[in-house]
Amino acid sequence: MQSPHYEHQYLDLMRRIWLEGDERQDRTGIGTRSVFGAMLRFDLAHSAMPLITTKRVYWKTATRELLWFLTGNTNIRPLVQQNVKIWNEWPHARYVRETGDKIALDDFVDRIRDDEAFADEWGDLGPVYGKQWVDWPTYNPVEGGLFSKGLGINQVAQVVESLRVNPGSRRHIIEGWNVAELPEMALPPCHKTYQFYVAGDRLNCLLYQRSCDVALGLPFNLWSAALLARMIVQQTDLEPGELVWMGGDTHLYLNHEHLIEEQLSREPQGHPKLEIVRRPTSIFDYSIEDFAVHDYAPHGPIKAPVAV
Template sequence: MSDIHYEQQYLDLMRRIWSDGDEREDRTGVGTRSIFGATLRFDLSANAMPLITTKRVYWKTATREMLWFLTGETNIRPLVRQGVKIWNEWPHARYVKETGDNITLDDFVECIADDAAFAERWGDLGPVYGKQWVDWPTYRKREDGLYETGPGINQIADLVDSLKTNPGSRRHIIEGWNVAEIDEMALPPCHKTYQFHVAGGRLNCCLYQRSCDVALGLPFNLWSAALLTRMLGQQVDLDPGELVWMGGDAHLYLNHNDLIEEQLSREPQGNPTLEIVRRPATIFDYRIEDFAVHDYAPHGPIKAPVAV
């Protein structure tokens, strides 16, 4: 067994990007250093999780987001009412741009939480992740030659079924990149394609991420992909296997210098595990109380601004 901590490959990727990445302008105007094409691999056996330890990762926040995805919801209000802040900046920016009302982010979020009508008008993100995962739109041709909306495709439910009935399939895929609806989304999917693979009674996952904020986003993405793999595995009676992460544009923002330097100065510590304390009837019935993390004693949190 290797003595190298599982997190070291993450830190090596961060160091490589910061030292050798191509400095470039980006959509946000902040600027990044970027490399193209990166791979990380994590063993999930014995309930291990790729939970970053060189800073505190709020795994319950990431878990609440995953549970929100599985509802198909696209409005931030359910997240806001749970104290989850990770999607707030995008609808706030849209509100300020469209209304000219320079409301603070905190006041905007308070309006989302307290006013259902306001949230319905301004809290929606468009057809982002969850909508595509559980209700991918279809259209059918009518006799008059026009098209009408057909039944949505629940990719998650279909995946569970295919893992049970055809485990050797090469089509165990969840896809978020709906080309026809990209322009309607507050943010096109970054973690866009998940593929699952069954071997030796174990469930493996490969996540392809087209764009990745390695400092702020990737710790959440790794946790969430491993979490989804564990949930699916429980539902189809497969043990956890390996998580393979593949990044397209893997980048660090130039204004994250303090975060990066501090994190790279720290040593990984511990080997946290995830216990799923209840087996719900379906993949859609998990609650935050169903998850318990053990042996997680990370370094302190490191704050940095989100580029919108």
């Protein structure tokens, strides 16, 4: 008997939230239906990836975002220059709020791309994911009870090294939730905690996500977490294991009804595979050309607004 397609658990979660979720008011004012404490599991063996097929997921966009995180950059300009639009709404909203200039989003993005000084002032998101991943701040005591900034901690490099030398450790963790710096972030981290676990020669990854937009965000989050795991697998000479995804407030926005109903009417198709075509010298040296996806023939995209 053929096992169920890996994507059915994603669709089942979407269906359960929409039919049974608690209807709530949220930060954006749009409203959601939500459940708490969801879990999904995906086997990454044999190059498998949890790439959603019931709508097209732009995996190259998600990959470019992940590579941007690994640089530690927190300004959207490098993303804009690659036509990655994921983060544009947040700095645009800040610009409009603080200046009173009701510039259109597309015009704002054009200025970010074309004007480096403007991007320096208005394109930064604060100390979001990449800053915490590769440059977690430290502080040293100085005279008078004050502190000076110390060397940042590269959590990603530390995890790669600890997996190589001490694979049985229970401390293979990348954490994004820096309480002291949350007020400075355009958006506090949603996919906040990654933990890695070696069983035999297989590397397993668990991602805990405090808040998850299942319709728009989760397909990207699953791809990115699995991709990060696969990159670390290559860098540590291990084999791919399981991706375990856990959601806290796991929700669907009320204005995504057309997307949800359309997607739930579709059947998953195919089993896409990821090929990493080159092994760079470190986890920080990958480029978009290093990744190829095979056997991905999804249904068409379904557009829906992003809640900011």
